[in-house]
Amino acid sequence: MMTARSAGLVGCPNCGRVHDVPAPGRCQRCGWRLPGHAPDRSLQRVWAWLFAGLVVYIPANIYPMLRTNTFGRTTESTILEGVVDLLHHGSYGVALVVFVASIVIPIGKFFAIAYLAISVERREMMQVHARHRLFEVVEFIGRWSMIDVFVVAILAALVQLDFAATINPGIAAISFALSVAFTMLSAQSFDPKTIWLDGDMRPR
Amino acid sequence: MSQSDQVHTSETSRSAAPRPGHLPPVEDLVACPTCDALYQLPDVPKGSRARCLRCHTVLTAPRDGAMTRIVMLAGTSVILMLAAIFFPFLELTAAGITQRSSIMDVVLVFADGPFVGLAIAVGALIVILPLARFLALIYVLAPMAFGWRPAREAVPVFRLAERMKPWSMAEIFIVGVAVALIKVAGLAHLSLGPAFWAFVALVLITAVKDTFMCRLTIWKTLEQRSQ
Known part of the structure; x- marks a missing residue:
């Protein structure tokens, strides 16, 4: 070619x-x-954004995403607890959507981008088609992790019923939104051409 | 929406030995934006698509009257977005209290304390960036649709519209609404307002509009008309 x-x-x-x-x-x-x-620094940008995304992903999972106050009692829930809550309500389908969007996709994305970057660094020529498909999936699917941030925003806007029930966003909403944005930037920094490089066309 | 899936790709390396001296002029060549494979594209008939042989990226997919349709659909989206911002989005009733929220409320809920940044981000992702993208497309493509010269700074504006695409998340917001509805279903009674349906229509129209978008055709037209 x-x-x-x-x-x-x-x-x-x-x-x-x-x-x-x-x-x-x-x-x-x-x-x-x-x-x-200039010398191609796209891989450095990929790694930098990926690490930034990884760092803010940790507090996103430890700290509460939602603070719910019903009749004077406050409960806080992290991302994972939110999924468990949905399971208790019996909404298995929605629990699955949230689980995939806020846990499976972000973690899978970290591994996928790291794998792509390493394989380009090692100048692997195997499975270029599979790796290109993986890149397309990562780029297409990454933005969908934002679902949980929007859910928090909608719930907090809607449920402001004074004493009966109020919902407020937790600090994890910020770090999760940042994590999604950083990994999107990481994927966008990745140059898909480097997957196809042969011979003289490699980076560096 | 019927479109033939015919592949009209031709490889330059097939006919002649790939020696730079024997290449056709660069104006007749196209490099796949994804994998850099080089093609000499013939005039692709309207309604068919040319894909890269190696990575299957769509190189060009011209459609009849595409520019006019994109402008009209983008215009519709702007009107729907304005409706979606100001009409009530969701209505919630619990313990005798009714709460109406518009999209502006959703954005402004974060507007105090440490959540200001998040308010701006959510506002940008669901309202400002989609709206800016529609307006940018109208600005760039409306003169094209009439066969006029491109508007001033049409090139950077269209480049910006391309950059904004992954960041306009209206369709993700709709899924977020669905999840939120189920989360509060036990807590309160919820009903959907007119703005919700405006937003759903907007997402569908955006999806239709994107099927008419052919970057290569638009860039080529911009280049030809500005000469």
Whole structure:
């Protein structure tokens, strides 16, 4: 398969326009920053955002996400306790949605991005199609973790019934939202081209 | 929405030896934005799609009257969003008290104390970014639909609209609403307001609009018209 790079040209990662070498710093059609001028630091950005996401993911799970006050009694629940609560209510389907969105997807994403970054660093050429599919899934699915933050916002806005029931957001809502945003930035920093690189086209 | 899945990809390496001297001019080439594979794209007929042979990324998918349709759908979305912001979203009754909340209330609930940042983030993700994206698309594509020259700064505005796409989370918000409904079902009686349905319609229209979006065609048209 001939690539723009192997043909001695530079392809725009946004709009696909092909440029002669030496290429301008930005795409002549869409103004996207073209690769090849500065050394490629996309992997460093991937790792940096991933670690930032991992660090804020820890308090997101330890501290309460929701503070519910019913008739003077306050209960606090973390992300996991929220899922268990739903199970007690008998809403298994919704419990599954929240469990997947706030626990399975974030943790799976950490592993998936780390695996992709390591495999690019090690210049592995195996299973490029599978790895590319994995990247697409990570990029598509990552934003759905935001569900739980929205649930907290909606509940806190709705349930303000003075003495009978009030719901307030907990500090974990902030760190969880940050964690989702940081891992999204990590996935966006990843350059999918590096999965397909062969020969002269590797980073560094 | 019928569209033929015909693949109209042609590899440049198939016909001639891949020597830079024998390549067609760069204006006729397309590099796959995902995997950098090089193609010489023929004029792809309207209604069909060209995919990258290697990574299956859609390279181009021109549709008849796509620009006009995107502008109209984006306009509809703006109106629906304005309705969704100000009409009551959900109505909750418990212990004889009724509470109405609009989307603005959902955003403003975080607006005091340490949660200000979260208020801004939620407001941006569900209202501001989707709205900004619709307006940006109208600004860029409306002159295109009429066959006029591109608006001023159309290139950076469209680039911004592309950047905003993963961050506009209206559809995720809808799922969040569904989960929240079930969470409070035991606590109180809930009913959906008109803004909820406006929001659902908005999500569906956005999904339809995105099927008409063909980045390559839009960028090419912008380039041709600004010359």
